[in-house]
Amino acid sequence: MTGAIDVGGVTVWPGWLSPEAQIAMAADIRAVVASAPLYAPETPCGRKMSVRMTAAGDYGWISDRRGYRYESRHPSGVAWPTIPASVLAVWEGLAGVARAPQCCLVNWYDEAARMGLHQDRDEADLTMPVVSISLGDDALFRVGGVVRGGKTQSIWLRSGDVAVLGGPARLAYHGIDRVRPGSSTLFPRGGRINLTLRVVD
Numbered sequence: 552m553t554g555a556i557d558v559g560g561v562t563v564w565p566g567w568l569s570p571e572a573q574i575a576m577a578a579d580i581r582a583v584v585a586s587a588p589l590y591a592p593e594t595p596c597g598r599k600m601s602v603r604m605t606a607a608g609d610y611g612w613i614s615d616r617r618g619y620r621y622e623s624r625h626p627s628g629v630a631w632p633t634i635p636a637s638v639l640a641v642w643e644g645l646a647g648v649a650r651a652p653q654c655c656l657v658n659w660y661d662e663a664a665r666m667g668l669h670q671d672r673d674e675a676d677l678t679m680p681v682v683s684i685s686l687g688d689d690a691l692f693r694v695g696g697v698v699r700g701g702k703t704q705s706i707w708l709r710s711g712d713v714a715v716l717g718g719p720a721r722l723a724y725h726g727i728d729r730v731r732p733g734s735s736t737l738f739p740r741g742g743r744i745n746l747t748l749r750v751v752d
């Protein structure tokens with residue numbers, strides 16, 4: 552692991568997870584996905600999101616025609632699986648707050664997936680950080696300010712990197728412009744997983 556990098560107030564920890572830790576976490580996430588399958592969410596205006604999603608923890612973040620919100624069940628009706636200990640350990644190492652995360656949102660990116668600039672603002676206590684873990688293919692992460700339309704900075708997030716959105720950057724606009732197919736061998740068929748840990752209520 553090298554030192555932290557500041558990207559528009561977001562702290563990025565390159566290589567926070569060793570290759571062995573990434574393999575163990577990928578297996579833990581495979582188990583999460585086996586009990587709470589990935590699905591393609593719709594935006595409130597009816598477009599399919601390009602990422603596929605699921606979650607672990609007390610809450611999962613949901614987007615559908617009714618809007619954005621946290622729900623205590625997967626769209627199929629099953630309870631979300633618990634957050635794996637390997638993932639909780641990252642929060643404990645970097646979040647710097649006493650509370651535990653209540654949601655681990657799982658985003659799956661294939662080579663065509665992206666995520667538009669947005670703020671994470673559906674959580675009740677915005678003094679709690681969001682901790683974001685990258686696994687698999689590299690992703691071009693863009694960070695702006697707390698108002699839409701300002702200047703942005705970009706960084707390639709690699710497998711094992713962790714980003715913390717906290718303090719003044721908790722409401723920074725951010726998104727994924729694209730992934731670099733074939734840049735990691737963590738997942739046999741390629742792709743990227745991002746995990747975001749959040750305190751919800």
Ligand SMILES: O=C(O)CCC(=O)C(=O)O
Nearest residue numbers: 656658671683727745747
């Ligand atoms: O995939 C990423 O690195 C970011 C994901 C994200 O911003 C989110 O799930 O809110």
Ligand SMILES: [Fe+2]
Nearest residue numbers: 669670671725
């Ligand atoms: Fe986000």
